[in-house]
Each structure stands twice: as structure tokens, then as C-alpha cells.
Amino acid sequence: MTIRTLVETYYNTQVRAFAQSSHFQRLVSGQLSTRDIDQFIFNLCQAHLKSPQILAFLYSVAPPSAAATLQHNMLEELGLDDEGICHPDLLRQLAIATGFDAQRQQALENAAQEQLRTLCTDPLMFLTIKELGLSVLLEVTCFEWMLSQLSSHIGQALNTHRQLSPESLEWFTHHSEVDIRHAEEGVVAVMDYVTYYEIEADELETILDITFRENIFIKRYFGSLANVKGGRIGLAQEAHILESAR
């Protein structure tokens, strides 16, 4: 199996498991309560608000052949490219449209910052930045892979079931377009990274296995939403389904 095929297999498994999950299905079919939808929006914004910083990290560890792409993505996220659309601001716009008051907006900013802090303070499992960088790159590009396929569905669901205006959902519209390009570039960046840092196929597969041992989309978007009496147990079951599917 080629590196591309291997990586795409993991990405597709992640996206399929997410799309088929009860969490996603309840979202797009309008079965989530307004409160749960708002928590989903909070989680989504929290997951992506600091994307420029994550891309800056990836830019700093990128091999020369992928550096320009990652730099462009970072500038694009910040709105410093030709289009001039700051992606975190689109998320803030979404949060305001959802009705988050000043206190909740601040809580969102704090939660997003806390995720960056956790990345720095959690004990490192890998020996070097090389492995950590690959794991982060895989997760980021897998998100682009998913958003290129499901972003518009999510946006549509929020429009239909939460009555959010198309303007407030621009983040989803934008990602459904740009992430088709990003998804392809992401896989190329992974291949370049693996080649540049001379990562063996067996090691790549292990890092893929570690990075995707649970569904990253359910974890990031629904992690704090469902409680133990319902969906949280479903999360473990879905992790098991994912394992079985591999």
C-alpha cells in the first residue's frame, strides 16, 4: 500500500464513522435540541478558533517542499491572503449569530486558548517533535478532508434547524470550497513530511493508529456535549466500531 493510499484509508474511515455516527445524524436530521446545537457550535468554534496558531506550528516544522503550502494556509486562515477573510472572525460571527452573550464569547475564547495550553502542558508521548508534528499534521489535514465533504451539510443543518442566516454560516461555505483544495494539498504535505523526515512505513502506520485511535471529529465536536446517560457511551461504542472497521 502506498503512503497516499494508507493515509487516505485512515481519513476515509474517520469521515465515514463520523458521518454515520448517531451524533452527526441527529445534527443533520434536526433531532438535537437548540441547547445541544449551541453546544455543538461552541465545540466547533473552540476546535478551530486557534487554527492559525496550529498551522504556524506546522509551518515551522514543514519540510521545504510543503512549507509554501502551509504558509499560504496559515495566511489564508488569518485573512492575510488575497481574499482577506479571517477564519477565526467567521467563527466569532457564528458565535454572535447563535446568540452567545459576551460572557459565553469570552468562555469560548478561553476554552480555545486552553486547548493550546494543554497541547503544551500535557506530557509528551513521542520522543521528538518529528513524530508530534506528523501526528498534528495528520489530524489537521484529516479535518480538511472531512470539511471538504461534510462542511456544507453541517452548514445546511444549522440553517434549517437553528435558523442561522447564510451570512453567519460563511465559515462552512468557505470551508466546503477551499478544503477541497486543502484536502489534496494536505495529503501531499503528509507525503512530503514522511519523505523529508525519513519516517518508515511501519512508523507512519503506528502514528496513524495513535492519531486516529478514536474518532477525532466526534471527540472535538461532540466531546463535551453528550453526557454519560446517553451519547457518551455511544462514543465508546463508535470507537469500537471504528476499530472493527480497520
Place this chain on the structure above:
Amino acid sequence: MKITAATLIALRIPFVEAFTHSIRARRYSDSIVVRIEAEDGTVGYGEAVARPYVTGETVASCLAFMANTLWPAVQQQDYSLPPLSDTNDADESMSMNWVQEIAATLPTQSSSIQNEHDCPDADETASPTVVAWNAARAGWELALIDCLLKASEQSLSSILPPRRSPITYSGVITASGIEQAVKVAKRFKQFGIPHLKVKVTGTDDRPLIAAIREAVGPDPSLRIDGNGAYTVESAIATCEKLAEFNIDSAEQLIPRGAPADLAVVQAASPIPQMVDESLITLEDADALIEARACQWFNLRISKCGGLAQTLAIAQRAEQAGLQLQVGCQVGETAILSAAGRHLAAWLPAVEFVEGSYGKLLLAQDVSRSPIHFGHHGHAPLLTQPGLGVSVNDDILNTYAHQVISLSN
């Protein structure tokens, strides 16, 4: 110091991945957190993990024993604060006495006090024979130690001065088929974990261990754990088959029973035997030593009835020249992991340490700072007051399956 209120919180925190051994598969943590409040407002946390196939306790019966027997006993006490820390032996002895005194306030048998707190299904789910209310007592003992140490702004490390740092943790490979086991073994190799324990079931043991040894190479130490799935004969035969893979110990291959049976396995096997489910009480420890039933003791704080009794068992082992592993409960949160780390740091000799998996296993842990080990299985000492973890009550509330509030 009087304890004025307590809350028993039965948790259900999902696992990131299922954990399987020969007896059962687990998908979520079912720990019970004991949250107590002292008269000065200090809050302490303890944790119990009830296992019907180990001590006979279930979550329901454990909650009932905690609420109906331990809480009334704790209410009556006026606890002394720990002695101020110093490093000389006399003070260490005083510190040990303080821990023993706390444990002595916790009844070992059901009281005749009328049950005020009905716990649904307690009778239905209770094991017919509770060997000892060790998990229940451990949960309360740890909460008291945490609370009283915090009240005097001391760390448990002042009571149990650490002898080593960092602590090196083992990885555990669950019984989930050879392909998955090899995947997990490769993860641990990537993480530089130097010690691995493999759950064995009696099915495909040799190809499983051969595949894992090939995946991780010759350097990591390997141990096996049977959770009582074998007979005396099959245990000996299994050890003979697996010895070529350089196995350090074989844990609890046969079920808890007569120490003489274990002694037969120990005498005939090329792999040193470790006891786990067979080692619950001090009387167990004495009988196992007397029978020369093993070379290793697996100490687990919840299983062994708390810190005081675990220390007493460790002392017996040390006198008998046995080797020690500090084990853990699958699904334990940062509270029990912290207590285990203090124990592992203090013991004069400990070969293997398990636990502190935190968010490596749990979807979310209860502590504000991560407890889990890092590369090479290394984790630092905990130096903050009490057990050294700051518990997030919001997370307890999020994952609470059952809550029992107790007050004067």
C-alpha cells in the same frame, strides 16, 4: 478535625478504547469518588473501584456500605492533623501511625445501624461473598488523607518521602486478538515504554506473545496476566511454552483459592508467579508467604483496602524477600493514580508500576492537570498538598451516574 459532609459520586466515564481481559471487557470507568468536607471547609477526594470478581464488592453494594457503615463511623471521629513533616525515622514512624490511625476508624464489617440510604439494586447485584470491603474503605481512607493533608497544607510526599523520581510506568496490552495487540504493542514501542504487561486468556497465547515480542524487539520487559483463567496444569504448561520469550512474571494465572495450588505453579513453572486477586487481605499475604506461593505481590490500593493496609502488606513482602509491583484499577481516575504514584515513589523496592493512564484511556479525567505519564512511561512526583491532584467538580458532575449526599 470533624468531617461535616460527604458526597458519593458513582462515575461513568467512557474509555477511548475498550479494555478487555479474560473475565470481562470494560468500556467505561465505574469508579466511585468520595468527596468530603471538613469543618474548616477543606475538601478532600478519595476513590474506590469495586470489582465483584476481586473483593466481591459491586458499585451498588460499595455505595451502600460507604453510606450506611463508613459515613456514620467517620461522623463520630475528631481526626488529628498529620504530624509536621521531617525526614528523620522517628517522624516517618509517626507519619505511618497517623495513616494507620485513620484506617482504624473505618469499620471492616457492616454496622447494625439502620440503612438510611437505599442504594437501588444493592442486594441484587451484590456478590454472595464479599471477601473484604476494601474498595469502600480505600475510597474513604484516601479522602480523609487528602482532606487532612490539605488542611495542614502538606503533601502526601511528606508522609511518604519519595525514594525515586521519575516514576516509570508500564503499558498494558488487553486481550483483543493478535492483530490489535500488535498494534497496541507498536504504540507503546513508539512511546518508548520499557515495560509491558499482556493479558492472556489461554487461547493463542504463544502466537500472541511471539508476535508482540517480535513487534517490540528484545529490550522491553514482558509480563503476562491471566486473571485466573487457567488451571494449575494449564498454567504450568503455558509458562513452559512462553518462557522462551523472556517473561519476567506471570500474574494470577489460576483463580483465587488455596495458596497451596499457587505454590504448585510457582514451584513447577519457569516463570516467577505474581499474585493479584489472591492478595486482598493481610491474612492472604501471610498465607501466601507461608505457602511459598509466589515471588511477586501486586499491590493495588483499592483492592488492598487503602494505603495503610497496602503499606502493611508491602512490609510483609519486604520481610519475605518478595518483589513488588504497584498495580492499578482499570479505569481509575487521577485520584487513585495519584495515591499509587506516591506509593510507588516511597516503597523501598518496586520493579513495575501500573496506572496513571488518565486521558490515554479515559475520555476525560477528573483532574485539572494531566496525570498521565509521558514518553518512556515517565511521570513526575506529585508535590501539591494532599494527594497532589486538583479535582474538577464540573467533570464529576458531568459524568456522575449516581450521587449520594451525606451530611450531619
